[in-house]
Amino acid sequence: QDGDLKFPLESVKKLKEVMDGNRHVNPRMMVPMASYSPCQEKHLPExxxxxxxxxxxxxxxxxxxxAAEDDLCEICANAACAGCF
Incomplete structure (x- = not known):
């Protein structure tokens, strides 16, 4: 969720994959992440x-x-995470 916008977690994870995949471009051609928009990416979820x-x-x-960064509690790698399931 971002403000009044809500998206499924799986779609947000796919968005992160699309955005991370764009980082492997020539560094001199890179756009600062704050101004990057994946709207031209063909794999952007609808x-x-x-x-x-x-x-x-x-x-x-x-x-x-x-928000889609791997969370140790989400993958239950941390024994202190009681609310994983």
Whole structure:
């Protein structure tokens, strides 16, 4: 979720894969991550297409990508995570 926008976790993870895959470009041609928008990526999940029409799309995608970072509790690697299941 980002503000009033809600997306399935699996779609957000796919978005992160798309965005991370774009990092393997010539470093001199790189766009700063804060201004990068995956809207031109052909593998962008459809539910994110409406976000592309917004002025704040790059920041929304950045926040969603950060939200999809691997969480130790999500994968239950941490014994202290009681609420995993």
């Amino acid at each position: 539910e994110f297409r409406p976000v592309c029409k917004r002025e704040d799309a790059p920041m929304i995608f950045r926040r969603l990508s950060l």
